[in-house]
Amino acid sequence: MRDRLPDLTACRKNDDGDTVVVVEKDHFMDDFFHQVEEIRNSIDKITQYVEEVKKNHSIILSAPNPEGKIKEELEDLNKEIKKTANKIRAKLKAIEQSFDQDESGNRTSVDLRIRRTQHSVLSRKFVEAMAEYNEAQTLFRERSKGRIQRQLEITGFQGRTCAAGPVF
Numbered sequence: 001m002r003d004r005l006p007d008l009t010a011c012r013k014n015d016d017g018d019t020v021v022v023v024e025k026d027h028f029m030d031d032f033f034h035q036v037e038e039i040r041n042s043i044d045k046i047t048q049y050v051e052e053v054k055k056n057h058s059i060i061l062s063a064p065n066p067e068g069k070i071k072e073e074l075e076d077l078n079k080e081i082k083k084t085a086n087k088i089r090a091k092l093k094a095i096e097q098s099f100d101q102d103e104s105g106n107r108t109s110v111d112l113r114i115r116r117t118q119h120s121v122l123s124r125k126f127v128e129a130m131a132e133y134n135e136a137q138t139l140f141r142e143r144s145k146g147r148i149q150r151q152l153e154i155t156g157f158q159g160r161t162c163a164a165g166p167v168f
Contacts, residue, residue: 040122
């Protein structure tokens with residue numbers, strides 16, 4: 001065995017201390033992160049719409065005769081939420097379906113794990129936003145029923161009741 005210490009010390013004297021690491025630019029992951037950002041922005045938009053829906057619900061329930069403009073605005077918000085939610089669902093589904101191709105293809109396991117994690121986080125955030133929307137809708141429905149029932153009691157109308165609730 002040959003002693004290589006003199007070679008290493010000579011090499012060390014010539015070394016300037018900088019190490020260069022070459023990283024290949026992966027446009028596939030850049031595109032993926034761009035898509036993730038779009039989905040995240042859409043989910044944030046849904047969250048903003050849900051807050052506006054809650055405000056409109058509050059206005060409608062507190063006003064004796066709510067304006068038609070508020071109801072139209074509420075309808076538009078509901079349509080926009082549904083349209084945005086459908087787009088998000090489609091994008092999340094496309095990402096999920098691409099996992100199968102990546103497992104059989106040449107994608108690295110690190111990229112795949114990153115993509116799976118991002119998909120999981122986005123899915124959870126989307127489910128939370130839609131759950132908040134559904135909760136707001138349910139609460140509005142219950143409060144509207146209660147309001148109608150109080151108005152009917154005030155006017156003296158006697159409705160029938162069944163297992164599903166009051167029948168008017």
